[in-house]
Amino acid sequence: MNSAGAAVIGAVFNLNHPAHTVDWHFIHMSVANVVVIALMLVVFVLALLLPFPGAAGRRGGKS
Amino acid sequence: MSAGASPPKPPRPSSWTVRVREAGVAALPPEKLLPDGQPTYVASWIYVFGVASIASLVVIVASGSILALKGPAWWHYTGVGHFFNSIHMWAVELFFFVMVVHLWGKYWMAAWRGGRARVWMTGAVTFLVAVPTALTGYVSQQNFDAQWISTQAKDGLNSVGVGAFFNVTNFGQMYSYHVLLLPLAVVGLVAAHVLLVRNHGVVPPFELDKRAAFAPAKPSTDPPAATPAGGHL
Amino acid sequence: MSRLGALLRPQDDTQPWKGRYAPYDLVKEASIAVGVIALLAILLSILFSSPDDRPSTIAQWSRQLPVNFVTAAATELDGTSGTAGYGPPYNHNSKGVHAAFLYPQKWLGVSHPINTANDFVIDPLKTVPNDPALQSALAQYQAAPPATQKAWGEAYAKPLEEYAAAQEEEKPLPKTVALDPTTGAVTVQASDTGPVATMMAGLLSLAKSGGLDGSLLTSSQFFQTDYTKPLLFMADGGLLEERADAQHLLGEQWGMMNETGSYPGQAWLWLYSLWYQVEPFKESENADILVLLLMSVLSLAFICVPFIPGVRSLPRKIPIYRLIWREHYSSGASDTTGR
Numbered sequence: 006m007n008s009a010g011a012a013v014i015g016a017v018f019n020l021n022h023p024a025h026t027v028d029w030h031f032i033h034m035s036v037a038n039v040v041v042i043a044l045m046l047v048v049f050v051l052a053l054l055l056p057f058p059g060a061a062g063r064r065g066g067k068s
Numbered sequence: 069m070s071a072g073a074s075p076p077k078p079p080r081p082s083s084w085t086v087r088v089r090e091a092g093v094a095a096l097p098p099e100k101l102l103p104d105g106q107p108t109y110v111a112s113w114i115y116v117f118g119v120a121s122i123a124s125l126v127v128i129v130a131s132g133s134i135l136a137l138k139g140p141a142w143w144h145y146t147g148v149g150h151f152f153n154s155i156h157m158w159a160v161e162l163f164f165f166v167m168v169v170h171l172w173g174k175y176w177m178a179a180w181r182g183g184r185a186r187v188w189m190t191g192a193v194t195f196l197v198a199v200p201t202a203l204t205g206y207v208s209q210q211n212f213d214a215q216w217i218s219t220q221a222k223d224g225l226n227s228v229g230v231g232a233f234f235n236v237t238n239f240g241q242m243y244s245y246h247v248l249l250l251p252l253a254v255v256g257l258v259a260a261h262v263l264l265v266r267n268h269g270v271v272p273p274f275e276l277d278k279r280a281a282f283a284p285a286k287p288s289t290d291p292p293a294a295t296p297a298g299g300h301l
Numbered sequence: 302m303s304r305l306g307a308l309l310r311p312q313d314d315t316q317p318w319k320g321r322y323a324p325y326d327l328v329k330e331a332s333i334a335v336g337v338i339a340l341l342a343i344l345l346s347i348l349f350s351s352p353d354d355r356p357s358t359i360a361q362w363s364r365q366l367p368v369n370f371v372t373a374a375a376t377e378l379d380g381t382s383g384t385a386g387y388g389p390p391y392n393h394n395s396k397g398v399h400a401a402f403l404y405p406q407k408w409l410g411v412s413h414p415i416n417t418a419n420d421f422v423i424d425p426l427k428t429v430p431n432d433p434a435l436q437s438a439l440a441q442y443q444a445a446p447p448a449t450q451k452a453w454g455e456a457y458a459k460p461l462e463e464y465a466a467a468q469e470e471e472k473p474l475p476k477t478v479a480l481d482p483t484t485g486a487v488t489v490q491a492s493d494t495g496p497v498a499t500m501m502a503g504l505l506s507l508a509k510s511g512g513l514d515g516s517l518l519t520s521s522q523f524f525q526t527d528y529t530k531p532l533l534f535m536a537d538g539g540l541l542e543e544r545a546d547a548q549h550l551l552g553e554q555w556g557m558m559n560e561t562g563s564y565p566g567q568a569w570l571w572l573y574s575l576w577y578q579v580e581p582f583k584e585s586e587n588a589d590i591l592v593l594l595l596m597s598v599l600s601l602a603f604i605c606v607p608f609i610p611g612v613r614s615l616p617r618k619i620p621i622y623r624l625i626w627r628e629h630y631s632s633g634a635s636d637t638t639g640r
Contacts, residue, residue, distance in 0.1 A: 020352070022562060024548070024563045035549060035558070035560075038566060052112070052116075063108040103325075105322035107320060108629065112624075122331065123338040143353075151346055154351035175616060176616045177616065178617065182316070211354055212357060219536040220557070224593055226589075227589035228593050229408060233412060237529040239526045241527075271315065272316070
């Protein structure tokens with residue numbers, strides 16, 4: 006009944022199966038969405054912490 | 069010539085073209101429109117998420133244009149079509165990803181300061197318009213996902229009366245909104261947002277010693293610090 | 302200026318930057334960004350592709366769940382289906398949902414009129430050729446007074462509704478509804494159903510042949526892109542919901558955020574989905590309008606952050622900015638003069 010049709014063509018990882026969920030109290034989120042949100046937080050923190058190139062240019066930069 | 073007399077002002081041009089051009093150039097002279105330098109405080113990876121949002125939008129429009137060229141059924145029955153649909157879908161996920169990280173950065177910088185409220189507001193409206201842009205895409209897929217999302221979303225939209233003129237189960241209408249009307253709105257809003265940033269400049273950092281100005285005064289044996297002339301509050 | 306105006310006016314003393322600039326190539330940065338994002342999107346496409354679950358059709362629904370199909374069709378005929386009692390924009394049979402004195406669903410009116418008995422049952426059946434018994438049943442139904450039509454419809458629907466309730470509660474199924482395994486015909490034991498049983502059997506046959514999909518879509522004109530009628534009819538039945546449940550797309554499964562399969566969906570709808578899971582929205586009949594009104598207020602607040610006291614001063618109080626501008630602060634260029 007749940008025919009996926011010609012869904013996956015050449016994908017390395019087949020994601021065409023019902024999602025696993027993260028369940029906590031009233032929160033039930035799919036693993037994929039939780040991964041996306043977690044990655045956003047990680048990327049945000051990394052963006053704040055990682056050094057940005059070009060410091061030497063900015064110290065001697067033109068005004 | 070008597071002292072204090074100012075030179076006569078040139079008459080205001082009657083040509084609309086000249087007026088528009090002069091207003092544009094006054095607001096955004098070329099070196100402000102496309103500067104080749106940035107203030108030295110622009111020194112963090114958080115600053116790349118704005119341009120990453122624009123880049124994602126470019127990839128969305130490019131992949132979407134290929135899908136539009138071939139029509140809405142193409143991606144269901146060819147491998148190449150399915151691949152371009154995948155690029156379009158992942159570019160949308162990347163777009164929201166980087167746009168929200170950009171939003172978080174701009175919030176914690178209080179980037180609306182210094183007369184930049186409209187920059188924040190155009191950015192916020194862009195996000196809010198991007199959401200229905202994505203929704204119209206989801207209901208235009210012509211697959212089970214589109215059937216389910218449209219039959220569910222109609223209830224929310226009908227509840228506030230929007231469903232009376234925006235029918236998510238009407239594929240023709242939704243496809244038109246998705247391919248033309250809403251992308252134009254998003255691109256227009258992004259353009260306004262970026263031009264406002266170019267006009268006002270990137271928001272400067274918070275002043276650190278402003279907090280010392282509000283700290284209670286305490287007796288000190290140190291020599292008084294020199295206060296910078298004509299500087300900050 | 303009024304006190305409210307003074308409160309809302311952005312309060313900051315940010316001065317224009319008069320300090321140093323460093324070379325920064327915006328066009329190169331944008332070009333690199335487009336390249337990186339394009340490569341990322343292509344890589345994700347190669348690794349994971351994208352979902353494309355085939356759509357359901359009325360023909361599939363009638364073949365896979367014939368009793369459910371006939372139950373839905375009976376409720377469309379007797380006016381008790383979800384669509385029949387929806388109200389605007391489809392009909393006037395309900396005032397729709399409301400929030401206190403706000404009835405926008407009613408106020409915006411019926412812009413897409415649907416009469417479920419005529420549009421989903423009678424008009425499609427009229428197109429069936431070479432079936433004099435069916436056309437005679439139709440004629441008998443249409444000639445009857447409304448009260449008689451209603452009585453026939455309710456008599457026929459009652460056993461079907463009991464059957465559906467028993468299925469949902471996982472109780473023994475009543476024998477008044479039977480599905481013939483060889484012919485696929487649905488038989489309902491009820492008295493005084495008039496011509497309704499013949500009409501329902503005719504509609505089931507039409508649906509199984511694929512004719513009902515086409516009939517509902519092109520009822521008004523040959524070229525059609527509006528799938529409202531077939532979709533509303535299917536949504537009144539159980540097939541779409543059954544597939545959605547399996548894919549975690551139902552409301553109580555936070556389905557608005559989800560995608561079919563294990564793909565990420567619309568994660569940005571997290572707050573909108575959240576309200577439906579908590580009281581007072583969870584059990585409310587008016588949840589849709591209440592949640593949307595709340596989200597509208599929050600969206601307006603989001604746009605107006607620069608003017609909201611407290612919210613606009615939080616970034617100053619929680620110094621994440623010290624990380625962002627640490628190079629600037631440590632270089633001693635801590636004022637606008639750049640000294």
